[in-house]
Amino acid sequence: DTGVSQDPRHKITKRGQNVTFRCDPISEHNRLYWYRQTLGQGPEFLTYFQNEAQLEKSRLLSDRFSAERPKGSFSTLEIQRTEQGDSAMYLCASSSGGNYGYTFGSGTRLTVV
């Protein structure tokens, strides 16, 4: 297992378009998280899955954002009608529960023009 994979690494889109990102967690990890990181800031929590259940959503996750984790494996994060303010790095992380640090992926950098 090579860690948490995210695809694509970079995405440039025009304002108003929809985008979808994918995250493949470490296979034995049942928990998956999405964070957003803007330039010069720390990551901010967006949402959390345990297996296929979405257990927590941040207020940052407006109705234009939706995340899924079908079958408790990979996850997708979709942003509809993108805005320039959505430009950020979107980070995915996974964990096996317990109280250890999460393993993060390298992120998807979104630029909305």
Place this chain on the structure above:
Amino acid sequence: AQKVTQAQTEISVVEKEDVTLDCVYETRDTTYYLFWYKQPPSGELVFLIRRNSFDEQNEISGRYSWNFQKSTSSFNFTITASQVVDSAVYFCALRRVIQGAQKLVFGQGTRLTINP
């Protein structure tokens, strides 16, 4: 609410110098977890350490050491004999212990530059 403050936005030192990164946190919980992550230019957050609030023993791992002081709500990180490869952005983070609480609350990060 939980909050993490890293007052040092950027630090620049010459290689082999020791450097300390400060982290101050706020929480009303009596038990919690604290973390440090490193983010190199590649973007991936690399886990460095997790500390339980009930364990105030300081920890050393090679050139890295952590000083946890619950009385001042601080969890500082020191790199001894810094190297150019230590250049990165470092984040301190806090997580609640209560059941169901999974999110990490991050500080703003400290950009560390080690000059040769």
